[in-house]
Amino acid sequence: MIGVWAEAQRQQQRTQLIQQREAERRRREYEREAARGRREQQAAYKQHREAEARRATERLDAEVAVLQGLLASGCRAPAFRMASLVRSERLEPFAPGRLEHPVPMPQLRDFQQQSSGWTLGSGRRAQAEREAHDRYTQAWQAAHAAEQERLRQLEAYRQQYDRWAAEQLAGIRRHNSGLTELAASLRAGDPEAAVEYFSAALYASTAWPEELPHQVSAAYDPAMRQLVLDWELPRYGVVPEVKAVRYMPGTDQDKETARPVTQRRALYRDLLAQCLLLVLHEVYAADEFGVLDSVVVNGFVDDHDPVTGREAQLVLASVQAPRSAFSALRLEQVSAVDCLVEGLRGQLSARPDQLTAVRAGRRPGEVGGGVVSHGGAAAGGGEDEPDLFQMDPIAFENLVAELFRAMGMEAVTTQRSGDGGVDVEAVDPAPIRGGRIVVQVKRYRNTVPPTAVRDLYGTVQDKGANKGVLVTTASFGPGSYTFANGKPLELVPGVELVELLHRYGLRGRLGGAPVPAQRGAGAGADAPTLPDTRFPAGGPAVPEVAPVPEGFNVLGMDWSGRVALDVCALVCEGGRVLSEDHFVFFNNPRTPDGSVRSRPHAAPDKAAVEVGFDVLPQRADRLVLVAAVDPEADPHADLAGFTDARIRLLDTAGQEIDRLEVSDGRAGETALVLGSFRRRPNGDWKFVIGGKGYRGGLEDLLREYGVEVA
Structure with a gap:
C-alpha cells in the first residue's frame, strides 16, 4: 500500500512538472x-513614417x-487665337424632364x-359592373385632367x-459680332482693342500654374506699336523653404532640412526671369x-x-523686347x-528675396490714354468703379469699414502697428446676435490659405470678440470653409464683397478679368446651362429641379x-482627393470640369449629387460619398440618429436603376464615409459600401483624404 501510494505521488509530481514545463514553453513562445509582433509593428510604423517623409x-x-x-x-502651351473667343450657337436642348x-x-x-x-346573382353582378364602370370613369377623368395640366x-x-434660347442666341451673336469688330480695330491699331485682346490672351493662357498670380495692367502705344505691361510676380515664399524631410526613429519626429539661402534665392531669380520671358512669349505668340x-x-x-x-x-524685373530680338530666341534651351x-x-533684382x-x-x-487692369475697364477714370486690386491698402480698409457702417454697425479702422491682426473693429447693435466683431482684410489675388x-x-478668442470676419478680394478653398463651419467666423470672398458694396450704395470691382477658374475654357461654353431664372416665382408649375444632362x-x-446632414462628394485617385476643387460641398457646388455637381433634391431624397x-x-x-453633421x-x-440610409441611383429620366444600402451611423461620430464608386479595369464602376466614422467631424475626414483644413 505504501509503495502504491508513493508511485502515485511520483506520477503526480511528474505530471505537474510536465505541465509546468509546457506552460513555461507556451509562455516563452507567446x-x-x-516581441516579434512588436518588432514587425515597429518596423511597419518606421517604414510608414519613412515613406511619408x-x-x-x-x-x-x-x-x-x-x-x-x-x-x-x-512654351508648349497652345497660342491664344481670336477664334478661341468665338462662342458656339449650340444651346442646351429643350429638356422638360x-x-x-x-x-x-x-x-x-x-x-x-x-x-x-364572382358567382353572385345577376342583380349583384350588374351592380358590381356599374360600380367598376363608375370607378373607371372617375379615374379616366382624373387622368385626363392631369394630362391637360401637363400639356399646359x-x-x-x-x-x-x-424666350431664354432667343436671349442666349442674341447674346452669342452680339458677342461674336463684337469679336469681328475687335479684329478690325486691332488691324487698325486701336489702343483699346489691343489692350483688351492681349489681356484676354494672358488670362486665357493655360501656361501658368494656379499657384502663380495672373495680374496685369496694360496700355498700347500705336505710334511705337508697343505694348506696355505691368505683370505681378510670385513672392519669395513660392520657393519651398524646406529642401528635404527625413524621419528620425530615435525621436519619432520628422527632421526638415532647410534649403540653402543661396540656392533658394537663385531659384527665385530664375523663376522671375522665366515669368517675364513667358509673358513675352505669350504676347508675341498671340x-x-x-x-x-x-x-x-x-x-x-x-x-x-x-x-x-x-x-x-515693387518692380523686381523689367525688360523691353523688340520683336526682332525676341523672335531669334529658342526659349526652351536658354538660361x-x-x-x-x-x-x-x-x-x-540681385536680391529679390529682400525686395531690392x-x-x-x-x-x-x-x-497716355486708357490703362486697363486685369482685362477690365480703364483704371482711374473719374466715375468708374474703383478697382479693389489697385486700391491703396489703407483706402481698402476704410472702404470695408464704410461697408460695415452702411450695414448699420459702428466700425473703425485700427492703427497700422500693434493691431493684433485686426484691421477693422465693428460693433453690431442687434440684440442676441450682435456684439463685438473683429475684421481682417486680405487684398489677395489667389485663394486665401487656410x-x-x-x-x-x-484672434477672435484672444480679443474676446463675438465674431470674426475675413474679407478678401480673392476666394476661399474647401479647407477654409470646413474649418470655419460651426465657429463664430464668417468668410466674405471677393465676389460677395462686390455684391455687398453695390447693395449698400458703395462702389468697387474686381478688375473685370475672367474668373481664374475659367481660364483656358474659352469665352464661350459649348452648352451653357439654363439660368435659375427660367423658373420665375409665380410662374407656371414646371419641374421642381433642373433636367439631368445626357450621360x-x-x-x-x-x-x-x-439629424441634419451635409452630403459631400470627393473625386479621388486612390485615397487622395485630386485637388481641393474636386471636393464638392455646400461652398463648392461642382468640380472644375462639371463632372460632379450638387443639385436640388426631390422627394423622397434628402440630398442629391449629379455625376x-x-x-x-x-x-x-473613385468617387467617395460622405456625410457630416x-x-x-x-x-x-x-450620427446615432442616422439609420436606414440608402443611395438611389437614377438615370437621366429620373428612373431608379439601383438602390444601394449604406451603414448606419454610430453615437459619438459626426462624419461618415457612405461608400465609394470605384473604377474597374474595364471602365465600369462598382459601388463599395463605406462605414468608417469620424469623431472630429468633416475636418478629420477631409484630412485623411488630403484636403488641407485650417
Whole structure:
C-alpha cells in the first residue's frame, strides 16, 4: 500500500512538472510572438513614417521642378487665337424632364377584372359592373385632367425655354459680332482693342500654374506699336523653404532640412526671369494680327516697401523686347536669367528675396490714354468703379469699414502697428446676435490659405470678440470653409464683397478679368446651362429641379432620423482627393470640369449629387460619398440618429436603376464615409459600401483624404 501510494505521488509530481514545463514553453513562445509582433509593428510604423517623409520630399522636389520648368512647359502651351473667343450657337436642348411623359390613361378592362370570377346573382353582378364602370370613369377623368395640366405646363415651360434660347442666341451673336469688330480695330491699331485682346490672351493662357498670380495692367502705344505691361510676380515664399524631410526613429519626429539661402534665392531669380520671358512669349505668340513691334514688361510684387514700410508695387524685373530680338530666341534651351539680362538687356533684382527693386521701364500710365487692369475697364477714370486690386491698402480698409457702417454697425479702422491682426473693429447693435466683431482684410489675388482663417479664429478668442470676419478680394478653398463651419467666423470672398458694396450704395470691382477658374475654357461654353431664372416665382408649375444632362446619373440619398446632414462628394485617385476643387460641398457646388455637381433634391431624397461617370478625370479611380453633421443646424448632434440610409441611383429620366444600402451611423461620430464608386479595369464602376466614422467631424475626414483644413 505504501509503495502504491508513493508511485502515485511520483506520477503526480511528474505530471505537474510536465505541465509546468509546457506552460513555461507556451509562455516563452507567446512572449517571442509578442516581441516579434512588436518588432514587425515597429518596423511597419518606421517604414510608414519613412515613406511619408519620402513623399514629402518628393512633393517638394516636384514643386521645385514645376518652378524650374515653367518657361519650357509654357512654351508648349497652345497660342491664344481670336477664334478661341468665338462662342458656339449650340444651346442646351429643350429638356422638360417629367413633363415630357404623358399621364398613363386607365383601361376599362383593369376595372372589370376586379369583378371577374364572382358567382353572385345577376342583380349583384350588374351592380358590381356599374360600380367598376363608375370607378373607371372617375379615374379616366382624373387622368385626363392631369394630362391637360401637363400639356399646359409643358407649353408654358416651352415658351420659357424659347424666350431664354432667343436671349442666349442674341447674346452669342452680339458677342461674336463684337469679336469681328475687335479684329478690325486691332488691324487698325486701336489702343483699346489691343489692350483688351492681349489681356484676354494672358488670362486665357493655360501656361501658368494656379499657384502663380495672373495680374496685369496694360496700355498700347500705336505710334511705337508697343505694348506696355505691368505683370505681378510670385513672392519669395513660392520657393519651398524646406529642401528635404527625413524621419528620425530615435525621436519619432520628422527632421526638415532647410534649403540653402543661396540656392533658394537663385531659384527665385530664375523663376522671375522665366515669368517675364513667358509673358513675352505669350504676347508675341498671340499677335496673329501683327500689331506689335516691341513689348515692355515690368514684373512687380505687392509688398511692404523696405524703405517706407508702406505697401507698394515693387518692380523686381523689367525688360523691353523688340520683336526682332525676341523672335531669334529658342526659349526652351536658354538660361532664363542670362537670356533676360544678357540677351535682352533687361534688369533683374540681385536680391529679390529682400525686395531690392530695380529701375522700372516704361509704365502703362506713362503711355497716355486708357490703362486697363486685369482685362477690365480703364483704371482711374473719374466715375468708374474703383478697382479693389489697385486700391491703396489703407483706402481698402476704410472702404470695408464704410461697408460695415452702411450695414448699420459702428466700425473703425485700427492703427497700422500693434493691431493684433485686426484691421477693422465693428460693433453690431442687434440684440442676441450682435456684439463685438473683429475684421481682417486680405487684398489677395489667389485663394486665401487656410492658415489665415485659423489665425483669425485665434484672434477672435484672444480679443474676446463675438465674431470674426475675413474679407478678401480673392476666394476661399474647401479647407477654409470646413474649418470655419460651426465657429463664430464668417468668410466674405471677393465676389460677395462686390455684391455687398453695390447693395449698400458703395462702389468697387474686381478688375473685370475672367474668373481664374475659367481660364483656358474659352469665352464661350459649348452648352451653357439654363439660368435659375427660367423658373420665375409665380410662374407656371414646371419641374421642381433642373433636367439631368445626357450621360449623367443622379445619386439621391435618404435616411431615417431627424439629424441634419451635409452630403459631400470627393473625386479621388486612390485615397487622395485630386485637388481641393474636386471636393464638392455646400461652398463648392461642382468640380472644375462639371463632372460632379450638387443639385436640388426631390422627394423622397434628402440630398442629391449629379455625376457623369464617363466624364470624370481619367486619373480619378473613385468617387467617395460622405456625410457630416451640420454643426450650425444642431451643434450637439451625432450620427446615432442616422439609420436606414440608402443611395438611389437614377438615370437621366429620373428612373431608379439601383438602390444601394449604406451603414448606419454610430453615437459619438459626426462624419461618415457612405461608400465609394470605384473604377474597374474595364471602365465600369462598382459601388463599395463605406462605414468608417469620424469623431472630429468633416475636418478629420477631409484630412485623411488630403484636403488641407485650417
